Amino acid sequence: MENVVTKNEMEIVYKKPKTITDTPMHYCPGCGHGVVHKILMEVIDELGIQDQTIGIAPVGCAVFAYDYMNIDMQEAAHGRASAVATGVRRVLPDKYVFSYQGDGDLAAIGTGETIHTVNRGENILMLFINNGIYGMTGGQMAPTSLIGMKTTTSPYGRDAAQVGNPIKITELIAQLPGAYYVTRQAVHTTQAVRKLKKAIETSFKYQKEKKGTCFIEVVSNCPSGWKMTPVEANVWLEKNMFPVYPLGDIKSPK
Amino acid sequence: MIHGTIVVAKDICKACELCITACPQECLELSPHLNEKGYRYAQLKNDTCTGCINCAIVCPDSAITVYRESKKKNAS
Amino acid sequence: MDMAIENGKEMRLMKGNEALAEAAFRAGMKAYFGYPITPQSEILEYLAFHAPEHPDVVVLQAESELAAINMVYGASGAGARVMTSSSSPGISLMQEGLSYMTSAHLPALIVNVQRGGPGLGTIQPSQSDYFQAVKGGGHGDYHLLVLAPASVQEMVDFVFEGFRLSEKYRNPVMILADGALGQMMEKVVLPPAGTLPKADVSWASTGKPAARERNIITSLFIQPEKMEMINLGLQEKYKKMESEIRYELIECNDAEIVLVAFGLTARICQKVIELGREKGIKIGLVRPITLFPFPYDILNRMADSVEAFLAVEMNAGQMLEDVRLAVNGKKPVHFYGRTGGMIPSPEEVLRKVGAIIERVLV
Structure with missing residues (x-):
């Protein structure tokens, strides 16, 4: 073993973003939330906008996001994050505002707020974490649960005849003129995380230019709710979630 | 390397x-x-790490700090 | 618009809803979020029409009352002086948001121009949201500070007072009006703009500078110890609010029968006093102005000298319960109410007074 270099002689090439607090995250092992939190804060650090950013996290697993993101934040009632974000952005028109919402929040109880916020072209970033299940309440069916997916409230598998099909809300809102940039990303691989980071950077740039609503869906996992190991969950996600929720830009400015 | x-x-x-x-x-x-x-x-099992940062990027708990031999040193 | 300047004061003939809206601009409101519903839609209409004269004020029609109250939450959390208005069914939809706002210590002015219920009910005036307004309304142990106007002038004055008190206590304040007050026109004196100083909002989430800790607006306290602390803090705040108790006493000095009524019914009761006294019946009136905190003490003290109380309301007997708590069994407490949008006439109230004293008066 020649040429062995000790840590002291090396430089740090990657560390936890400074805007992520030291509070250990309550998320289950392997949960995508932690990765999205980290990348979001990394972008905020790199853009130097910690002092100009207000985040909104509603009911859902990420309701405690303010424990981990070292920025001013507001917790919101279930489904109302984009309305709260509208209130913030309207009275602070030169600040950066994002909402961080789960599938139940954004695509079930908050569908009305989601559609109308985007329709008004509110200058906010809506981050939509879609893992096809209600994590916080213990693994119930989400509006985005896949056909046949077993959850605690669809124990025999989601049946379209009973409860409808998985809702592709991202494609729906992309139809609205207020949506400026709409994309679907993931965090299951290094490459995917890098693409998400680019999408967040792009969204904040558009927000500064007041272009309208930027909407990023992140197809994520729920190892606990899916009853898999994190590694299995990320394999399952690629095989089952991506065919229904294909990655890539859905609407991007010319 | x-x-x-x-x-x-x-x-x-x-x-x-x-x-x-x-x-x-x-x-x-x-x-x-x-x-x-x-x-x-998680821990290293050998010294083949190149400091590529892939592990740290996907870590949900921001638990990994990555060090790499500086380019300057490597070039010398 | 009819306008006159008398003794340096700006006087106008205005509809209650419109006067309230104009007062909001003058009180330095920075944002309004609302949704149309009869009988209060003129508030949003007036604000929308005059918004171009106030380019720094946000006036936004939301997609629902749910969205509106949560926009209020966001704007208040960002430090803005903010208002919403609605009528009974719409206020029901806002209850979740109001519960969150009290727990998160957010100031805001909420206007309820009540209509008859329950259900979709009627668009006619009512006072049947008393329980909802003063006892909390949503889930959890909380109260709004509730102001009950009885004139178009008070619709104006309570906007200033409402904003001031909400910011002083960091708690939503409700103006509990009714369809008649919203729709009727009266002469009002409009206070000049810029007279209401803005309270400190250093707690607001406006973007975290390097030198301060982050400001979090939340109603989530998962540790029971912490949640209880929040509750104890709220109760302490409500105790402090007792210093804001307001009421009006009319002809109470020699009164044998005391009417208790708020808002529109208090005006009707003034006519009852007049009619009753013409017939030699000594009637007085206590008009609670703050419905929460409620003026329990004055009613309790008065119970030592009067014969009986009569609560008059446009509901099935809601404030009546607070009057009974105040009187605490010292004297009989009677009730006369009309519901469903019906407004009691002075004569029918007087007939009830007659029944109490066992005399035919009408």
């Missing part, structure tokens, strides 16, 4: 193994020891 290494904040690690899957050098493993929360934390 560029050399690198990592430091895992072992009490933050939840043993999800996503870093192990992400590592192109296959140089990560779970420790036989438990951390204070009862997880077998």
Whole structure:
């Protein structure tokens, strides 16, 4: 073993973003939330906008996001994050505002707020974490649960005849003129995380230019709710979630 | 080959193994020891780490700091 | 618009809803979020029409009352002086948001121009949201500070007072009006703009500078110890609010029968006093102005000298319960109410007074 270099002689090439607090995250092992939190804060650090950013996290697993993101934040009632974000952005028109919402929040109880916020072209970033299940309440069916997916409230598998099909809300809102940039990303691989980071950077740039609503869906996992190991969950996600929720830009400015 | 290494904040690690899957050098493993929360934390198993940062990027708990031999030093 | 300047004061003939809206601009409101519902839609209409004269004020029609109250939450959390208005069914939809706002210590002015219920009910005036307004309304142990106007002038004055008190206590304040007050026109004196100083909002989430800790607006306190602390803090705040108790006494000095009524019914009761006294019946009136906190003490003290109380309301007997708590069994407490949008006439109230004293008066 020649040429062995000790840590002291090396430089740090990657560390936890400074805007992520030291509070250990309550998320289950392997949960995508932690990765999205980290990348979001990394972008905020790199853009130097910690002092100009207000985040909104509603009911859902990420309701405690303010424990981990070292920025001013507001917790919101279930489904109302984009309305709260509208209130913030309207009275602070030169600040950066994002909402961080789960599938139940954004695509079930908050569908009305989601559609109308985007329709008004509110200058906010809506981050939509879609893992096809209600994590916080213990693994119930989400509006985005896949056909046949077993959850605690669809124990025999989601049946379209009973409860409808998985809702592709991202494609729906992309139809609205207020949506400026709409994309679907993931965090299951290094490459995917890098693409998400680019999408967040792009969204904040558009927000500064007041272009309208930027909407990023992140197809994520729920190892606990899916009853898999994190590694299995990320394999399952690629095989089952991506065919229904294909990655890539859905609407991007010319 | 560029050399690198990592430091895992072992009490933050939840043993999800996503870093192990992400590592192109296959140089990560779970420790036989438990951390204070009862997880077998991730650790290096050999010195083939190149400091590529893949493991740290996918780590949900921001538990990994990555070090790499500086380019300047490498060039000399 | 009819306008006159008398003794340096700006006087106008205005509809209650419109006067309230104009007062909001003058009180330095920075944002309004609302949704149309009869009988209060003129508030949003007036604000929308005059918004171009106030380019720094946000006036936004939301997609629902749910969205509106949560926009209020966001704007208040960002430090803005903010208002919403609605009528009974819409206020029901806002209850979740109001519960969150009290727990998160957010100031805001909420206007309820009540209509008859329950259900979709009627668009006619009512006072049947008393319980909802003063007892909390949503889930959890909380109260709004509730102001009950009885004139278009008070619709104006309570906007200033409402904003001031909400910011002083960091708690939503409700103006509990009714369809008649919203729709009727009266002469009002409009206070000049810029007279209401802005309270300190250093707690607001406006973007975290390097030198301060982050400001979090939340109603989530998962540790029971912490949640109980929040509750104890709220109760302490409500105790302090007792210093804001307001009421009006009319002809109470020699009164044998005391009417208790708020808002529109208090005006009707003034006519009852007049009619009753013409017939030699000594009637007085206590008009609670703050419905929460409620003026329990004055009613309790008065119970030592009067014969009986009569609560008059446009509901099935809601404030009546607070009057009974105040009187605490010292004297009989009677009730006369009309519901469903019906407004009691002075004569029918007087007939009830007659029944109490066992005399035919009408």
